Amino acid sequence: MQLTLIITGVVVFIVFLLVMGVSSLMQSGSDKVDQKIKDRLRAMAMTDTGIENVDLVLREKSMSEVPWFNRMLENMRWAASLESLIYQADAKGKAGIYLLVCALLAVIGFYAGSFSGRLLVSLVAGSLLGYFPIMRLKGMKRKRMDRFQQQLPEALDLMARALKAGHTFGGGMRMIADEFDAPIGPEFGQTLDEINYGMDVDRALLSLQKRVDCNDLKFFIVSVNIQRETGGNLAEIIAKIAELVRERFALYGKIRVLSAEGRVSAYILTALPFLLTGILYLLNPDYVSLLWTRELGQNMVWSAAISVVMGVLVIRKIIKIKV
Numbered sequence: 001m002q003l004t005l006i007i008t009g010v011v012v013f014i015v016f017l018l019v020m021g022v023s024s025l026m027q028s029g030s031d032k033v034d035q036k037i038k039d040r041l042r043a044m045a046m047t048d049t050g051i052e053n054v055d056l057v058l059r060e061k062s063m064s065e066v067p068w069f070n071r072m073l074e075n076m077r078w079a080a081s082l083e084s085l086i087y088q089a090d091a092k093g094k095a096g097i098y099l100l101v102c103a104l105l106a107v108i109g110f111y112a113g114s115f116s117g118r119l120l121v122s123l124v125a126g127s128l129l130g131y132f133p134i135m136r137l138k139g140m141k142r143k144r145m146d147r148f149q150q151q152l153p154e155a156l157d158l159m160a161r162a163l164k165a166g167h168t169f170g171g172g173m174r175m176i177a178d179e180f181d182a183p184i185g186p187e188f189g190q191t192l193d194e195i196n197y198g199m200d201v202d203r204a205l206l207s208l209q210k211r212v213d214c215n216d217l218k219f220f221i222v223s224v225n226i227q228r229e230t231g232g233n234l235a236e237i238i239a240k241i242a243e244l245v246r247e248r249f250a251l252y253g254k255i256r257v258l259s260a261e262g263r264v265s266a267y268i269l270t271a272l273p274f275l276l277t278g279i280l281y282l283l284n285p286d287y288v289s290l291l292w293t294r295e296l297g298q299n300m301v302w303s304a305a306i307s308v309v310m311g312v313l314v315i316r317k318i319i320k321i322k323v
Contacts, residue, residue: 079095079099082095082098082099082134083095084210084211085134085137085138085141086098086137087211088141088144088145088211088212088213089137089138089140089141089144090140090144090182090183091137091140098133098134098137101133102130102131102132102133102134103130105129105130105132105133106126106127106129106130107126108129109122109125109126109127109128109129109130110122110123110125110126112125112129113125113126120302141213144183145212145213145214147183148183148184148187148212148214148217149214149216149245149249150249151180151181151183151184152184152214152216152217152220152242152245153242153243153245153246153249154180154242155176155180155184155188156220156238156239156241156242156245157239157242158172158175158176158179159172159173159175159176159238160172160235160236160238160239160242161235162175163234163235163238164235169201169224169234170192170195170196173188173189173191173192173195174189174192176188177189177192183212187208187211187212188208190208190211191204191205191207191208192204194207201224201225201228202225202228205221205224205225206221208221209221216245216248216249219241219244219245220238220241223237223238223241224237224238255321259319259321262315262318262319263319265315266311266312266315266316266319269308269311269312269315270308270311270312273304273308277291
């Protein structure tokens with residue numbers, strides 16, 4: 001009993017520290033950073049109106065200022081990958097906040113699993129609950145990138161028509177930024193802004209490729225870079241790329257239809273053990289309760305769970321076809 005109280009106290013203290021860390025990361029920047037920004041804005045202001053707007057600009061900037069913990073993570077590769085994932089998912093917050101939230105959920109999951117009396121259960125519960133924010137970000141990123149891929153053929157067709165009508169490459173990108181919704185409109189708009197601010201077209205397009213995880217976009221970027229060096233009809237090249245992307249997208253849809261049977265099989269085989277267990281528990285609770293009241297039954301449950309996970313991974317590997 002005393003050991004349980006000690007463990008509970010330690011867990012509560014760790015949770016308190018993590019909550020305080022998340023709260024501190026969500027606060028504004030330090031006074032030193034605020035003063036530095038205010039001095040620069042006042043130095044740039046030329047009128048009284050500009051000086052009056054300093055505090056407004058400062059408040060807007062301080063809400064997104066990177067604290068010391070985020071600055072410490074900037075030199076770490078995995079933290080940079082997490083920051084890129086957050087951007088591609090169009091989620092709010094910085095990498096440090098998500099890492100602390102993952103740690104907080106992992107501690108809660110580990111503590112909840114400790115009531116089972118098994119270390120393995122605690123580790124699995126902590127790992128699954130701690131990985132949930134990352135899994136959520138990956139789902140948001142996949143949905144956003146799928147939307148980008150759907151918009152890409154129409155956007156390239158619009159640019160090709162604009163070039164044929166006599167517009168410049170920048171004018172075509174401006175039409176995409178103005179006519180299309182997120183995510184492709186803002187992304188092309190940011191690339192155009194980088195070009196207008198003096199960045200080379202090659203570097204701006206490379207930055208776009210890093211921000212967007214879309215294989216079809218690479219065809220467009222490589223083709224534009226080659227055309228700028230060797231020449232050629234850019235409008236015709238972009239029109240061909242749009243046709244290629246549209247055909248690849250249609251082929252991907254056909255493959256998803258043909259592999260639907262495998263996905264349904266995976267869903268059924270995964271849900272079947274849980275459904276049968278629930279039905280048998282309703283019919284004969286004493287018979288099914290042997291699975292978690294006896295050691296042999298617990299070992300059988302863990303073996304079944306591992307087999308289900310391995311089966312799902314194998315089926316997913318089979319039905320996942322790259323186009």
